[in-house]
Amino acid sequence: MMEMKDKHPINIKPVSELRNYTKLLAEVKPNEPVFLTKNGYGKYAVISIEEYERLKLGLEYMEIMRAAEETGYVENDEIMKKYGL
Template identity: 45%
Template sequence: MPNIVPISDLRNYSAVLQDVAVGSPVYLTKNGRGCYAIVDIEEQEEYERTKAALRLMCELEDGRKAGEQEGWISSEDIRKRFGARKV
C-alpha cells in the first residue's frame, strides 16, 4: 500500500524518512493532491539507468529504421568519415 502523507508532516522529517525504502516511496500531498515523492537513492539511480537504456534502445531503433528506408552506410564510408576527423 502506498505511503501517502501531507507535506506538513515534513516538520518531523525524520519520521517521514524512516518510511522510505527501495520499492516503497513516500508520496507527499499538498492541498490534498499528489505533489512530491521521496524515493531511496538506489531506486532513483536504477530509474536513471533504465531511462538511459530506453533512450539508447529508441535511438538504435530509429537508426535501424533509417537504414532500412534510406539505405545503409558501408563500414568503409564510416571509417573514412570518422577516421579523417581529428579529435
C-alpha cells in the first residue's frame, strides 16, 4: 500500500481480487476506499455507504453554493428542509 499525504493508506488491488470479495470488502473503511485496477490502470473505487452518502451530501452542498454564487442568495428554508434541520 502507498501512503497519501494525510497518512491514510492507499489500498490498490487488481480487480481480479473481487473473486474473494468478502476479504476485499473487509478492507473498505470510512475515508479509506479500496481502488481496483484493470490492466494496470485505475478503474474503480469501492467505498462504504457512509462515505458515499457523505460525498453525495458534499456534492449537493456544492450545488447549493454554486446556485448562491449565481443568484447572490440561498433560501434558508430550502437548506433546512433539504437537510432535515
